Amino acid sequence: MSTFLELKNLSIGYKKTLVSEINTEASLGEIILLMGNNGVGKTTLIKTLLKQNQILNGEVLISQKSLKTISQKDIAEDIAIVFSKAEIPTNYTVEELINFGKYIHYPYYFKIDEKDKAEISEIISKLNLEQYRHTQLQHLSDGNLQKAFIGRALAQNSPIIILDEPTTHLDEDNKLIILNLLRSLAKTQNKLILFSSHDWRLAREFADKIWWIRDQKLNSGITEEILLEHKNFLDPHIFDINSNFVSPKIFAPQLEKELLFSFLQKNFNEDLSLFSITYNDNLWTISENSSTSYHKNLSEIKNSLQTRLKSTF
Numbered sequence: 001m002s003t004f005l006e007l008k009n010l011s012i013g014y015k016k017t018l019v020s021e022i023n024t025e026a027s028l029g030e031i032i033l034l035m036g037n038n039g040v041g042k043t044t045l046i047k048t049l050l051k052q053n054q055i056l057n058g059e060v061l062i063s064q065k066s067l068k069t070i071s072q073k074d075i076a077e078d079i080a081i082v083f084s085k086a087e088i089p090t091n092y093t094v095e096e097l098i099n100f101g102k103y104i105h106y107p108y109y110f111k112i113d114e115k116d117k118a119e120i121s122e123i124i125s126k127l128n129l130e131q132y133r134h135t136q137l138q139h140l141s142d143g144n145l146q147k148a149f150i151g152r153a154l155a156q157n158s159p160i161i162i163l164d165e166p167t168t169h170l171d172e173d174n175k176l177i178i179l180n181l182l183r184s185l186a187k188t189q190n191k192l193i194l195f196s197s198h199d200w201r202l203a204r205e206f207a208d209k210i211w212w213i214r215d216q217k218l219n220s221g222i223t224e225e226i227l228l229e230h231k232n233f234l235d236p237h238i239f240d241i242n243s244n245f246v247s248p249k250i251f252a253p254q255l256e257k258e259l260l261f262s263f264l265q266k267n268f269n270e271d272l273s274l275f276s277i278t279y280n281d282n283l284w285t286i287s288e289n290s291s292t293s294y295h296k297n298l299s300e301i302k303n304s305l306q307t308r309l310k311s312t313f
């Protein structure tokens with residue numbers, strides 16, 4: 001894979017610098033998750049790449065061309081942006097929206113030709129939007145709306161697709177559909193996909209790399225390497241609702257780990273660090289010194305821990 005997008009000593013922001021000395025790169029076929037707390041500058045970075053915001057220092061190279069030499073009009077040849085829900089144009093159908101992706105290449109009076117039409121039909125079918133082809137955007141579900149915007153970006157045929165918080169308004173099912181779709185686009189169509197989110201769980205499952213903004217710096221790396229370096233990102237201690245509660249050691253896949261943590265935190269006000277709880281083959285094992293017990297579900301775990309705590313104290 002060769003580098004397609006390079007950020008060199010890049011500083012971004014407004015009057016005030018938000019992130020400085022960004023040095024990183026990305027290749028076609030990669031999917032990159034842009035992370036960081038509210039207000040760190042994720043949208044500002046995206047706007048800078050789209051030339052909607054001035055570079056404060058350093059440079060951006062797309063396919064070895066400096067962004068400074070690419071006109072704002074031509075940037076759409078390189079980067080497609082997928083809008084979020086807030087920006088729905090009303091009274092357009094799915095097909096009309098996806099057609100717009102083609103217009104960036106032609107003057108305003110242009111009419112799309114047969115080849116473009118065939119390509120648009122293929123995009124609609126790939127996104128499973130056939131039955132909504134003539135539906136107006138305001139009547140679509142959030143997931144299908146997001147797909148229609150992705151369709152527009154695909155019609156644009158640009159090598160880079162950027163999405164600002166694409167999953168924020170989506171339920172879990174739609175989130176998975178969209179993320180799987182993005183992953184398959186990166187891999188099968190060799191697109192470079194950059195999307196921002198607050199959700200670290202998405203990183204592990206969907207991103208090849210993380211760009212992570214903190215303390216005015218952008219850290220970048222292979223997802224698993226960043227997560228190994230910062231194990232606390234994977235700890236489920238996100239919402240500390242119970243100050244006396246101390247978690248047992250939990251050995252389980254991330255989702256089960258988070259759910260068990262959340263369940264225990266709601267039900268115990270004690271230090272459970274003496275216990276280890278392991279999930280394997282749909283069975284939970286509680287170990288404490290030399291005693292071990294097996295449980296099928298969370299309520300059984302709760303009963304067992306309560307009994308053990310009573311006998312300890």
Ligand SMILES: Nc1ncnc2c1ncn2[C@@H]1O[C@H](COP(=O)(O)OP(=O)(O)OP(=O)(O)O)[C@@H](O)[C@H]1O
Pocket residue numbers: 014015018036037038039040041042043044045
């Ligand atoms: N046009 C502007 N002029 C000056 N400051 C701005 C402008 N737009 C945004 N900012 C400020 O820049 C900072 C970063 O904003 P930005 O939207 O890039 O953050 P973000 O990381 O995308 O946040 P969020 O996760 O909340 O979307 C914020 O403090 C914001 O108020």
